[in-house]
């Protein structure tokens with residue numbers, strides 16, 4: 001474990017949460033204890049990345065992303081623009097609605113405890129996912145996985161766990177079409193009508209859906225989950241069974257650990273990058289190993305040697 005006790009820390013906080021009284025008092029309290037904590041507030045998308053540049057220019061040792069998964073993604077994107085040896089450590093103050101990455105790390109969720117850990121906790125070097133040249137730290141989820149997190153309020157777990165009938169009905173009502181394309185990874189390839197796809201550095205997305213349950217952020221690998229499209233209720237029930245066990249070569253479900261994966265889609269494929277919606281005709285997902293020092297709690301479940 002490395003400790004970054006010295007140097008300035010910058011808190012880059014999403015403006016929509018910046019005026020919360022408990023955050024103000026947590027900042028005041030930590031400053032009174034002698035911590036050198038600068039606070040900057042974002043106004044709109046893109047500000048987080050630019051503020052990281054200012055923090056690096058000012059020589060910050062640590063940058064805390066105050067916000068949800070989108071804010072963390074922007075901060076990571078900013079940090080990755082700098083050479084690896086100049087990257088400040090990343091801390092997280094979870095203030096989003098889903099906070100999937102923070103929950104996956106089992107960070108404290110109250111502002112006072114989260115901010116104190118972010119400022120004073122130990123750091124570990126973790127991997128950062130790359131989708132072409134865009135960074136993601138948690139999960140890229142595509143196909144139905146992207147649709148559920150952006151356009152429906154219903155969770156995948158509830159849909160798949162609770163009612164095959166209602167999911168089938170909903171897909172019919174939507175006239176849901178599979179995404180035809182070609183997947184390629186180091187040991188294999190598949191031409192598939194895809195129902196959904198998840199690429200995990202972290203473990204969960206979409207507000208608690210554990211799509212990559214055995215993901216570790218320091219293992220140099222991505223978890224790849226993909227589910228083949230289905231046509232009947234019987235096939236859907238089979239998928240639900242396979243999702244329980246996550247076979248590496250199931251009839252519908254495949255769950256693999258890979259250093260990279262490429263997808264060539266016949267159409268524009270919806271993919272959420274750390275929760276932010278995108279569309280791609282083709283992409284390559286890969287990993288930069290040990291790219292970023294991250295503040296982690298003790299016994300963090302996303303580390304390989306969880307103690």
Ligand SMILES: Nc1ncnc2c1ncn2[C@@H]1O[C@H](COP(=O)(O)OP(=O)(O)OP(=O)(O)O)[C@@H](O)[C@H]1O
Pocket residue numbers: 014015016042043044045046047066067068069070071072095096097098099100275
């Ligand atoms: N001052 C602001 N007011 C409103 N939105 C902002 C502001 N500053 C940045 N944003 C937007 O907020 C987005 C990030 O939101 P964030 O991830 O922090 O919250 P969230 O969507 O509630 O989190 P989660 O993904 O965990 O549910 C950025 O992409 C940016 O477009």
